[in-house]
Amino acid sequence: FSVSSFASDTDLLNQAKNLFKPLPKVANNPENPVTQVKVKLGKMLYYDTRLSRSNIISCNSCHNLARYGVDNTPTSVGHKWAIGPRNAPTVYNAALHIAQFWDGRAKDVEEQALGPILNPIEMGMPTKERVVKVVKSIPEYVELFKKAFPNDSDPVKFENIGKAIGAFERTLMTPSRFDEFLNGNTNALTKKEKRGLKTFISVGCAGCHNGPAIGGTMFMKFGQVEEYWKETYPYVLKESPAIKVDFGRFGVTKNKADMFVFKVPSLRNIAETYPYFHDGSVWKLEDAVRIMAKTQLGKDLTDQQVEDIVAFLKSLTGKLPEDALKTPVLPPSTDKTPKPEF
Amino acid sequence: FSVSSFASDTDLLNQAKNLFKPLPKVANNPENPVTQVKVKLGKMLYYDTRLSRSNIISCNSCHNLARYGVDNTPTSVGHKWAIGPRNAPTVYNAALHIAQFWDGRAKDVEEQALGPILNPIEMGMPTKERVVKVVKSIPEYVELFKKAFPNDSDPVKFENIGKAIGAFERTLMTPSRFDEFLNGNTNALTKKEKRGLKTFISVGCAGCHNGPAIGGTMFMKFGQVEEYWKETYPYVLKESPAIKVDFGRFGVTKNKADMFVFKVPSLRNIAETYPYFHDGSVWKLEDAVRIMAKTQLGKDLTDQQVEDIVAFLKSLTGKLPEDALKTPVLPPSTDKTPKPEF
Ligand SMILES: [Ca+2]
Numbered sequence: 014f015s016v017s018s019f020a021s022d023t024d025l026l027n028q029a030k031n032l033f034k035p036l037p038k039v040a041n042n043p044e045n046p047v048t049q050v051k052v053k054l055g056k057m058l059y060y061d062t063r064l065s066r067s068n069i070i071s072c073n074s075c076h077n078l079a080r081y082g083v084d085n086t087p088t089s090v091g092h093k094w095a096i097g098p099r100n101a102p103t104v105y106n107a108a109l110h111i112a113q114f115w116d117g118r119a120k121d122v123e124e125q126a127l128g129p130i131l132n133p134i135e136m137g138m139p140t141k142e143r144v145v146k147v148v149k150s151i152p153e154y155v156e157l158f159k160k161a162f163p164n165d166s167d168p169v170k171f172e173n174i175g176k177a178i179g180a181f182e183r184t185l186m187t188p189s190r191f192d193e194f195l196n197g198n199t200n201a202l203t204k205k206e207k208r209g210l211k212t213f214i215s216v217g218c219a220g221c222h223n224g225p226a227i228g229g230t231m232f233m234k235f236g237q238v239e240e241y242w243k244e245t246y247p248y249v250l251k252e253s254p255a256i257k258v259d260f261g262r263f264g265v266t267k268n269k270a271d272m273f274v275f276k277v278p279s280l281r282n283i284a285e286t287y288p289y290f291h292d293g294s295v296w297k298l299e300d301a302v303r304i305m306a307k308t309q310l311g312k313d314l315t316d317q318q319v320e321d322i323v324a325f326l327k328s329l330t331g332k333l334p335e336d337a338l339k340t341p342v343l344p345p346s347t348d349k350t351p352k353p354e355f
Numbered sequence: 356f357s358v359s360s361f362a363s364d365t366d367l368l369n370q371a372k373n374l375f376k377p378l379p380k381v382a383n384n385p386e387n388p389v390t391q392v393k394v395k396l397g398k399m400l401y402y403d404t405r406l407s408r409s410n411i412i413s414c415n416s417c418h419n420l421a422r423y424g425v426d427n428t429p430t431s432v433g434h435k436w437a438i439g440p441r442n443a444p445t446v447y448n449a450a451l452h453i454a455q456f457w458d459g460r461a462k463d464v465e466e467q468a469l470g471p472i473l474n475p476i477e478m479g480m481p482t483k484e485r486v487v488k489v490v491k492s493i494p495e496y497v498e499l500f501k502k503a504f505p506n507d508s509d510p511v512k513f514e515n516i517g518k519a520i521g522a523f524e525r526t527l528m529t530p531s532r533f534d535e536f537l538n539g540n541t542n543a544l545t546k547k548e549k550r551g552l553k554t555f556i557s558v559g560c561a562g563c564h565n566g567p568a569i570g571g572t573m574f575m576k577f578g579q580v581e582e583y584w585k586e587t588y589p590y591v592l593k594e595s596p597a598i599k600v601d602f603g604r605f606g607v608t609k610n611k612a613d614m615f616v617f618k619v620p621s622l623r624n625i626a627e628t629y630p631y632f633h634d635g636s637v638w639k640l641e642d643a644v645r646i647m648a649k650t651q652l653g654k655d656l657t658d659q660q661v662e663d664i665v666a667f668l669k670s671l672t673g674k675l676p677e678d679a680l681k682t683p684v685l686p687p688s689t690d691k692t693p694k695p696e697f
């Protein structure tokens with residue numbers, strides 16, 4: 014124990030506190046208050062394969078809560094084995110982001126949740142009406158919607174499915190040792206992890222990856238210094254479907270300045286949510302870190318720097334909330350429930 | 356309260372005790388003792404999608420423990436969206452059956468578990484070696500195999516995957532009010548349910564559906580009185596894939612006497628495991644009961660008889676074991692883990 018290491022730990026802590034924040038218990042949304050019954054209902058819907066046309070795909074199929082909220086495949090497989098164009102980001106801590114999806118095209122988790130249900134290559138439901146029909150046909154759900162939306166004259170409606178799932182997602186926070194550190198316990202990180210944190214800040218990563226989710230606070234171009242695909246394409250697996258160049262946020266805004274711009278992703282649980290980048294092209298965290306330094310900062314990191322940063326990133330692997338992992342027993346269908354279609 | 360209803364309740368209980376048995380806590384197998392660590396490992400493997408070629412299908416995909424161990428679709432969808440020929444039976448209480456699969460082609464749950472992993476239309480793994488390679492590439496699994504099979508010089512082998520999953524399945528017992536009844540509490544069933552039980556016995560159902568699982572004790576021809584499909588085909592959904600006549604156990608033994616012979620299925624949780632029969636052709640329990648009386652016993656049941664039997668069958672819906680529903684957090688892959696293939 015030396016005064017200088019004490020001083021530098023405190024310095025580091027103060028610097029970190031300026032850039033990051035400990036996770037809240039719940040990511041609140043005043044427009045959709047998180048209540049116990051809404052969370053209960055949202056969790057059931059999250060796990061319920063009947064929200065898909067085939068009755069075999071649920072949110073949990075692509076965002077497996079037991080695997081840190083992802084499917085660990087390059088790009089997701091959906092209805093009729095359609096292979097989508099992007100990697101599935103984790104739902105853990107996602108509610109904290111400024112917007113949802115890699116290109117930020119949904120405002121919040123409430124709006125986002127309605128997308129995949131109707132997406133023909135995800136859950137494949139043909140219409141909103143059919144989704145509502147499924148839920149209305151199951152008396153246990155009707156009861157829960159009434160309780161979750163007591164002031165709503167028509168509680169079982171499409172938008173409320175999004176609100177219930179969104180409320181559940183707002184509870185999916187995964188605090189880690191880094192939060193203990195931010196809360197003042199400088200011994201919560203090892204020496205190496207602290208060195209990694211220092212490098213993460215000094216090299217410039219924290220300029221983009223910051224806030225409570227260590228990311229999710231802004232949109233930035235992937236490829237600040239050179240086209241991103243020059244670095245990532247050597248990694249694209251031979252077995253992967255032909256990955257195309259992704260215009261990113263340009264597809265949403267049609268603004269040329271948004272070409273190749275993506276939401277800066279959260280780095281919470283990043284060691285568990287391989288493969289990396291919007292196209293799932295890179296499997297090793299070390300490689301992803303090197304590519305970031307190169308494409309975003311024009312820097313070649315030393316092996317030691319990469320190792321330290323990766324050690325720090327691993328300290329962001331958090332505790333998964335126990336309740337989310339307790340699978341809810343789902344109520345049976347009835348004669349009125351539309352039959353699965355393949 | 357009348358002496359005669361008391362006497363008849365006791366009679367019914369005694370009759371029932373001769374035909375059925377309460378569920379054991381665990382379905383033991385002396386050749387594969389159920390230990391805590393084996394069950395823990397087996398549960399992880401049961402939920403792990405990496406046992407499939409695509410890394411998106413696990414046992415739980417088709418035998419959803421939150422939906423009473425089934426997928427509630429006519430016939431299951433597997434690797435590359437292949438649609439199989441048979442309905443997925445529940446894994447709950449299955450370890451008690453004399454054999455596994457509709458046609459009994461696997462001896463026990465240990466042997467059974469190895470089938471779907473290599474089945475090209477289920478989990479689609481190309482070889483045993485690849486499955487073992489996946490498991491060996493994940494250090495947490497290697498540790499658990501060592502602990503679960505301490506006397507084995509080569510613990511991480513294909514057969515032991517079956518043993519671990521099998522041990523887990525041996526804990527999947529779902530006691531219901533009917534077990535309370537069998538244990539002597541004649542008030543555990545309502546009047547109607549008791550009338551249904553009486554009818555179930557007197558009409559002849561219990562001649563085939565008996566033992567602790569209310570089924571699973573013998574093989575019998577489906578269609579004792581007339582070809583089964585004459586009764587079931589009107590129910591085959593238009594949307595379903597063309598269902599073919601299924602030879603049943605003949606396919607296993609090549610013995611003509613086994614044509615259209617199937618294992619008599621367990622009726623535990625039957626109200627939850629729709630659709631019914633090996634082809635999943637019938638969605639309503641009432642219809643399945645009527646078809647059974649007709650095809651197996653040559654009888655046309657009255658509406659009252661059907662209603663009572665269904666009430667009794669609903670009393671077989673049991674309590675799902677809490678631990679099984681706590682999804683295990685799965686360890687990450689490593690560089691050595693084979694990548695998913697679609
Ligand atoms: Ca990823």
Ligand SMILES: [Ca+2]
Pocket residue numbers: 425442443444628629630631632635
């Ligand atoms: Ca069934």
